[in-house]
Every structure is written in structure tokens, then in C-alpha cells.
Amino acid sequence: MLICVYALSISGAFASSSARAWVGTWAAAPEGERNATTISTATTYRQIIHISVGGSTVRVILTNEFGAQPLTIGAANIALRTKDSTIDPSSIRALTFGGQSLVTMPPGSMMLSDPVDVKLKPLSDVVVSLFVPAQPIFQSTVHSYALQTNYKSPGNVVNTETLTAASTTGEYFFLRGIDVMSDALSAVVTLGDSITDGAASEKDMNGRWPNVLAARLQADPARSRIGVLNAGLNGNRLLHNDDEFGDSALKRLDRDVLTPAGAKYLIVLEGINDIGHILKPSVDDPPATAQSIILALQQIAARARSQGIEVFGATILPYEDCKYASAEGEKIRQSVNEWIRSSKDFDAVIDFDKAVRWIPHRL
Numbered sequence: 001m002l003i004c005v006y007a008l009s010i011s012g013a014f015a016s017s018s019a020r021a022w023v024g025t026w027a028a029a030p031e032g033e034r035n036a037t038t039i040s041t042a043t044t045y046r047q048i049i050h051i052s053v054g055g056s057t058v059r060v061i062l063t064n065e066f067g068a069q070p071l072t073i074g075a076a077n078i079a080l081r082t083k084d085s086t087i088d089p090s091s092i093r094a095l096t097f098g099g100q101s102l103v104t105m106p107p108g109s110m111m112l113s114d115p116v117d118v119k120l121k122p123l124s125d126v127v128v129s130l131f132v133p134a135q136p137i138f139q140s141t142v143h144s145y146a147l148q149t150n151y152k153s154p155g156n157v158v159n160t161e162t163l164t165a166a167s168t169t170g171e172y173f174f175l176r177g178i179d180v181m182s183d184a185l186s187a188v189v190t191l192g193d194s195i196t197d198g199a200a201s202e203k204d205m206n207g208r209w210p211n212v213l214a215a216r217l218q219a220d221p222a223r224s225r226i227g228v229l230n231a232g233l234n235g236n237r238l239l240h241n242d243d244e245f246g247d248s249a250l251k252r253l254d255r256d257v258l259t260p261a262g263a264k265y266l267i268v269l270e271g272i273n274d275i276g277h278i279l280k281p282s283v284d285d286p287p288a289t290a291q292s293i294i295l296a297l298q299q300i301a302a303r304a305r306s307q308g309i310e311v312f313g314a315t316i317l318p319y320e321d322c323k324y325a326s327a328e329g330e331k332i333r334q335s336v337n338e339w340i341r342s343s344k345d346f347d348a349v350i351d352f353d354k355a356v357r358w359i360p361h362r363l
Contacts, residue, residue, distance in 0.1 A: 023262030027229035028143035031246035032066030052214035055180025064105040129158035145234040186264035187227035196232030238296040269314035276324030290335035313346035315353035
């Protein structure tokens with residue numbers, strides 16, 4: 001994809017350090033999902049994660065950030081994946097929280113596991129298995145657009161090598177991220193909507209453009225210690241919170257961009273969904289303007305830079321074939337893109353628009 005080739009040219013700008021510290025190797029932006037009923041059956045969630053940088057000491061981040069009730073995790077582990085739901089038994093490491101295998105997370109909170117020693121290779125698949133006892137949970141914290149086949153199985157089977165009674169799911173449940181302790185001291189966070197979350201990439205193939213960025217960085221010995229954290233969220237907008245598509249980029253900036261371990265760089269590719277929604281405005285959802293989108297991007301850049309994070313502004317991609325395309329929206333897109341290209345608010349600019357713009361072939 002041209003978008004990946006162009007975006008990856010920024011890798012020369014990244015620098016890294018040599019001291020050991022925690023750094024994020026994988027992330028999924030959380031959102032709330034209402035349950036039709038409570039969790040009435042004890043369930044093991046086995047979830048497949050494709051990491052970026054490797055390490056030999058690991059911690060897992062669980063989340064109940066959108067939960068309305070306490071969430072109890074009865075057991076958890078991390079292991080290396082062999083195929084499908086199968087894990088390597090010799091690699092299983094139990095996860096504890098303050099030395100306890102059972103943890104109850106208050107509503108709105110997240111939890112870091114205690115560190116465990118397990119060697120993870122860069123760009124490999126690892127598995128986190130969570131046993132969730134039956135409990136009154138009316139809203140789960142998930143990442144709904146995983147583009148990854150994950151598994152659910154009745155009972156506590158976190159240590160089972162292959163799940164034989166599992167159903168599949170395309171979501172991540174109660175899982176926010178994985179950190180590694182290594183000499184990889186920095187991570188780049190990719191903040192965006194479905195384009196960053198992986199739209200149009202093939203399920204289970206790790207073809208999202210942040211995955212390709214991670215592979216490109218791993219191929220460069222000078223940049224191979226940089227983690228890539230995907231903070232894309234399907235349907236996301238800069239300016240508007242949505243019950244279906246989660247919090248706006250402005251609202252989730254602190255938790256998804258500013259707090260991950262080792263975050264030193266930010267690529268922000270947002271705004272097309274704000275533009276698309278000008279076709280159906282309401283009192284509670286007024287139409288975006290070029291000025292309102294620019295202000296939101298300025299705020300994101302300023303808040304990130306105040307935390308020492310270098311910010312790459314990305315131009316908004318062409319959208320003439322989208323169902324919410326309009327002439328007025330195109331004017332807004334062009335205005336915002338011209339501002340991004342000339343703005344002093346970013347440390348650098350990635351011209352995604354130029355990289356993928358369609359040019360008709362001459363006969």
C-alpha cells in the first residue's frame with residue numbers, strides 16, 4: 001500500500017536510547033460495550049496479540065475503564081502462541097497483581113500485572129488468557145474492531161494447551177496493552193479512526209498500517225528498539241463522543257496517548273469522520289468546520305508536546321467514493337490539509353493524502 005510506504009519514510013526521524021525501562025509493545029484503545037445480560041457463565045477469554053518490539057520481562061495491562069461495576073479476574077496468564085488457540089505449555093507464565101492471582105478492578109480503572117520473565121521475540125504472536133467468573137457485568141470494556149480471531153471457552157481453562165470447546169470472537173475483552181522491559185526506550189503511538197484501526201486490511205494478517213510501520217522499524221537496526229502502539233478506534237472523531245464509536249480523540253488523548261509506557265512519538269491521523277458527519281448535523285452534534293478541526297489538532301499537538309512527545313501531523317486521505325462525501329466536506333478537507341502542511345504546531349508532517357491520491361492513467 002502506498003500509504004504504508006510513504007508513512008514509513010518517517011522512520012529516519014526516530015531516535016532511541018540504551019538504558020533499560022518499560023516500553024509498550026502492543027495496545028488496543030478501549031471502548032464500552034453494553035451487555036444484554038450479565039456475565040452469567042464463567043468464561044476464559046483467550047486473546048491473540050501481535051507485538052512490535054521484543055523483551056524478556058513482560059507486564060500486561062487489564063482494563064475496566066468503561067465498566068459500571070467491579071470486574072473480577074479469577075486467573076490470567078501469558079504464553080507464546082503456536083497456532084490458532086494453541087499455546088506452548090512451556091512458555092505459560094501466570095499473571096498476578098500484587099502477588100495475587102485473583103484481582104477485582106473498580107469501575108473506571110486499569111491494572112498492571114506483576115512483571116514476569118518470558119522471552120518475546122519482535123513481531124511475534126503472544127496469547128493472554130483471562131478467566132472471568134460469572135458476575136453482574138452490564139458493560140464490558142472491549143476493543144470491538146480487533147481484526148483478530150480470539151476465543152471464548154466455558155470455565156477456567158487458562159492453562160489448557162488447546163481450547164476444544166471454544167467459540168470465536170472478533171473483539172478484545174478487558175485487555176488494554178502489553179509492556180516489555182528492555183533497552184527499547186521509546187514507542188510511537190498512532191492515534192486515529194478506522195483507517196488506523198485496520199479498515200480494509202485482512203483479518204488475522206496484521207496488515208494495519210501501524211503493523212507495517214512496526215515491521216519497517218524492526219528491519220532497521222538503528223530503529224528496531226521502537227515500539228508501535230495502535231490507538232486507532234473504528235468510527236472515531238476528533239470532536240464528538242459517540243455511544244457506538246467511543247470517546248472523541250480529544251477526550252481519550254490522556255489515557256490512549258500520553259500515559260502508555262515509553263511514548264515518545266505521536267502520529268495523528270484524524271478528522272475524516274468529523275467531516276463526513278456534516279451531512280447529518282443535530283443540536284447535540286453540530287457540523288464540524290475547518291476551524292474546529294484545526295483547533296482540535298492544535299490541542300492534541302500542544303498537549304502531547306507538553307509531555308515531551310514529538311508529534312507528526314498526517315494529512316486527511318481522499319474520500320470522494322465514501323458514502324458521506326460532499327463538496328462542502330471536500331473543501332473542509334483541503335483547508336485542513338493545507339494547514340497541516342504549513343503548520344508550525346507539528347514537529348513533522350506525513351502527507352498521507354499525497355501518498356494515496358488517485359491519479360488517472362493516460363491512454
